[in-house]
Amino acid sequence: AFFEADEWAGLADWETELAPHYQTANRMLGVSENPKFWPADQILLDIAKELGQEGTFEPTPVSIYFGEPGKTVPDPYFAGEGPERTGCIHCGGCMVGCRHNAKNSLDKNYLYFAEKWGAEVQPEANAVDIRPLYGKRPDNARYEVVYERTTDWIFKRRKSIWARNVVVSAGVLGTIELLLKCRDETKSLPKLSRQIGVRVRSNSEALMGVTAYDDAVDYSEGVAISSHFWIDEVTSVEPVRYSPGSSFMRSLTLPLIKMEGSFGKRLVELIMAGIRNPLDLLSVRILPGWAQKNTVILVMQTVENRMHLKQGRSIWTLFRKGLVSERDKRLPIPAVIDVGRRVVDRFAEKARGAPWSGISDVLLNTPATAHILGGCSIGEDETQGVVDINHEVFNYPGLYVADGSVISANLGVNPSLTITAMTERAMSCIPAAAEIEEYPPLLPPAVHMPTVDLRRQERRRRIALFGLFAIPITLIGVFIFLRKT
Ligand SMILES: Cc1cc2nc3c(=O)[nH]c(=O)nc-3n(C[C@H](O)[C@H](O)[C@H](O)COP(=O)(O)OP(=O)(O)OC[C@H]3O[C@@H](n4cnc5c(N)ncnc54)[C@H](O)[C@@H]3O)c2cc1C
Ligand code: SF4
Structure with missing residues (x-):
């Protein structure tokens, strides 16, 4: 049903398109079948039998290393290029983060290799604006990403980075919030689709x-x-x-x-x-x-x-x-x-x-979900979706979305593998930097669109906060001084 969902079925043969990328995702995440059943599995199997559905009962495919329990071995997945793993001890702690080096979380595959091959990972950085850099530039930069430190308390320090391409991958809530802010609040990306946030699903x-x-x-x-x-x-x-x-x-x-x-x-x-x-x-x-x-x-x-x-x-x-x-x-x-x-x-x-x-x-009567999906759908044009079939944002060349927000239907199963496979496919469509001689510059909009300068907004906020504390303190000081004299 997922590959034939109305929202994107007419745009590609998704099952065929995604098949090789599911394979890559499985390899990168080190997916294997859970080898052991426990009391809850037995009860579910009994219920499946009562319903005549035991033929559909299966162990889950999971991103966990099932070697000898508790034994640490050199990287078993990437010909020794990756980090060590330790055999799963079936302690049940995966949801709160594996403390036993067995779960193949992103720091053991994608992030590990990104850092190993020269990428710099900026922790505690919350992107708050994406500003297009119009016209031709010597470094081919096309966007400025403004970010602030999440751990700063009141005054959040802001920095920015220039990039030729930007991939927004902040999850459904993060991506929708950031893109809506860029479209409607800072107005830095005013030509973003009106479809942002439309058709969000809960699986x-x-x-x-x-x-x-x-x-x-x-x-x-x-x-x-x-x-x-x-x-x-x-x-x-x-x-x-x-x-x-x-x-x-x-x-x-x-x-x-x-x-x-x-x-x-x-x-x-x-x-x-x-x-x-x-x-x-x-x-x-x-x-x-x-x-x-x-x-x-x-x-x-x-x-x-x-x-x-x-x-x-x-x-x-x-x-x-x-x-x-x-x-x-x-x-x-x-x-x-x-x-x-x-x-x-x-x-x-x-x-x-x-x-x-x-x-x-x-x-x-409000359902909760751990699997929020959609809201930046793939469409034929900006009236139908937010991104095209290669996840490039309509009207903004070099700006991409790759996360759960592009999922076009309820999957009925856990979504991480599909998000990874779709992201693999999207990234395979972007040519390597070495293959590109020149990046087409962004053309300024025909009509000037006033933007909101976040730095100026932040300066004003600081002055207002300063005034909030300084004025009453000064008034109290003056009052005490006058009473004494
Ligand atoms: C408790 C729980 C258990 C789950 N278990 C499973 C499971 O067993 N199997 C499965 O397949 N799925 C599971 N899921 C669902 C799965 O985790 C998500 O569907 C998946 O992680 C979504 O991937 P994503 O890349 O879209 O976003 P995320 O994995 O959420 O990544 C988005 C990242 O962007 C960061 N971010 C957000 N906003 C900004 C910003 N403005 N600037 C910079 N960074 C930002 C976030 O901090 C986060 O690190 C579970 C979810 C929950 C909540
Ligand atoms: S938390 Fe426990 S069960 Fe989960 S992968 Fe790690 S060792 Fe295995």
Whole structure:
């Protein structure tokens, strides 16, 4: 369904186009099959059998080195050119970062080689503006990227860098926020498509789970996501785990209730459920050993539904300008996936535990997702999408987007491999610098567009802040001085 999604199907034969790049992505990320099943996998397999879907049950492909557990070996992936790896010990900690050198995170492949071959990685740098450099320049530079230090507290130091090509890869939220800012706030890229932030997807995901009432079984062992199966043609399900001590997620959860009606009705229902069955509430929210007793159940769908992101103010942005979401009136994202919920309830019976979902799902009918996708879609022209089939931004040669924001449909499975494959393809379309004699310069817009100088804006902000503190202090000083004299 992904390759034939309406949004991009007519533009290329995507399955064929992407096939070699999936291979590269698999190689770069060191993908292999999870070799071991654990109690949560066994329960899911039993449920798959009950549903007649055991044929679709499989171990997950994961980016983890499964050598001898705990044994460190020279780079097993890139003919010894990469860093050492240590065999996975199945501790369940992948979600919070592998401390055992087994997970093939980007610092062990793409970033490792980028640095090794001369790229400079600037940590703590938040891009805040992209300014075109019009006309021919001796160094062929076409864009200035302005960035600030994320770790500065009030006065964020700003720097900039010039580049011939710029690849925006800030994830869905980062990319949409930056491009909307460049189009509508600083007005540095006024000709960006009006499609930015339109059709953002959640992988039609529902994050639910089950917390067992006792600690007879340890659900925290294994890699973070170890198996999956298809409940029906469009819905897949996976068990997800955290390692002991990692239980922050429980603070975002509540026991599953009927999930119908207004906030008030749901709140009453939740309180009544808590009185009727206090063990559910205690297990989900309070009792110790959550990670060992818990299984997150991740349900994803290939069906089409979406929302939109735009600049605005809300309680979630503390009334400052930021990204706010808007429901799609025709195809809203559902907070409840009934077939998924049935699997969760069955899992709870088998594991003898309490089923739960996210607070926003339970009380606000607002689904949460870990797989936000889209918002800078690939299109035929700027009225249909933000980038062309090679991920180059319409109206801005040399400016590219390569991340989850270009994904054109709900995948129904975890998205990292597809994001990597699409990025591989996009980068393979950009000729190497050595092959290019001259970069076509950017032509200034026919009509002069006034831009907002971020540095001047920052200077004004500092003066205002200084005034805010200095004026009252001076007035108090004058007042005290006058009283004394
Ligand atoms: C808890 C969790 C678990 C997940 N597990 C899986 C999984 O098991 N398998 C899977 O396939 N997917 C998983 N996903 C989804 C997957 O992580 C994302 O889909 C994927 O990382 C998105 O890749 P991306 O390149 O679009 O963005 P990201 O990976 O989010 O990278 C964007 C980067 O840009 C930086 N950035 C943002 N704004 C700016 C700016 N203005 N200037 C400079 N830098 C900026 C961000 O800090 C970030 O480092 C998980 C997601 C979550 C939240
Ligand atoms: S289970 Fe995950 S965190 Fe633990 S060693 Fe393996 S890759 Fe690392």
